[in-house]
Amino acid sequence: MGDRGGRRDTAVLFDVDGTLMDTVYLHTVAWWEALRQYGERAPMSRVHRGVGMGSDHLLDRLLGDDRDHDRDSALSAAHDALYAQFWTRLAPLEGAADLLRACAARGWRVVLASSASERELRVMRDALGADDAIDAVTTADDVDASKPSPDLVARALERAGVPASRAVFVGDAVWDAEAAGRAGVRCVGLLSGGMSREELTGAGAEEVYEGPADLLARLDRSLLADPGPPQRGPRRGARAE
Template identity: 70%
Template sequence: MTKPKTPGEDIGGAVLFDVDGTLMDTVYLHTVAWWEALRQQGAHVTMARIHRCIGMGSDHLLDSLLGEEHDRGGDDALSAAHDTLYAQYWSRLAPLPGASDLLRACAARGWRVVLASSAKQQEAEVMIDALDAGDAIDAVTTSSDVSSSKPAPDLVQRALDKAGVPVGRAVFVGDAAWDGEAARAAGVRCLGLLTGGWTRKELAEAGMEAVYDSPADLLNHLDDSALAFPPGRA
């Protein structure tokens, strides 16, 4: 559940959160699920390569792993296999330390909080339930809301639409280079977290203006970050 919108509410700004690897400790679960799904179809791709593609939607991920010239006729079956394998972890999905408190702290400071996930709708709902912070979440975007996933800017732009704020009043928080690239393409400021397995240098090069160890680390430094207060409310 997400919190209801208040008609006529004055929105100072919005913070847009990626979910997998940013709020939820799921990056390596996705890596294993894709590894097994590909293996079942006879494609042997190393986990190291797969990990570097987590954060993309399945459309870009499979092109990156199998080559843009691969037969896309099997993509739906591969994606379905990944979803089935990953669903085995649903009951054990866990938020990263400080994730739920970070969402609530942003909401308490006047930010509109929007989750910008590349996950499918049902998977996103499972993660939101695990976060147990629906009282702080204003809106959610999923892969079903856009035609092209990260690193394309579509998901960030859709999250902006749902937040109801202009580009200059939003900040995106993510854990992968693809998040930084998508935010930069949409013209949105971006903060990075190291919880997705990328290095501080890589995230900075992808356009993230500051990088924190984890949601808990960002929460501890909130007063000195781009999320201290929404525009006009400092």
């Protein structure tokens, strides 16, 4: 992950689950089953809407803040064990590795900012196969507060070594857009995690693309190529349909 030269004053911060890896619905199933094991019921549609935030926030959303918090660790452990059954079959989204390499080739610093644990992120990085394009990573193990708190984005900025005005966050969930906004970083949304265009733009994403391959095809017309002060209205290159 050494310096590749070029324009190193700009960084692209990437969420991983649902943004680079096709894992959102695997997490949905794992949380749904973990809840069932402890006698809780939540429809998958609600579980899915919480994927991408930290487990503490997700459980607040599904079970309420007045729940028995003593079970949180057990619920998270059950989710982790269920999700780990898919590790050997994890797959990147189309164009994900090529997108990271294209950003690196343009001299932009590439940082992964994931709510996953360090161990879980290592498994996803192995499946993604693009470590040659990654400058730094941040995980849930590096911060005290999870998304939609801005802590993860702020730590990613520190590791990128650029100010918020020279970075763009790419994510698939409203929690990504909210965390980026709270950290003063502009956001590009992807539909590959199953959230709608309206949800992402409502949370603060300035551009929305179908997935990594779509963003890659329009990379030089996207917000990533020209970060700067936020502006109102659609930018050229944004997908509006």
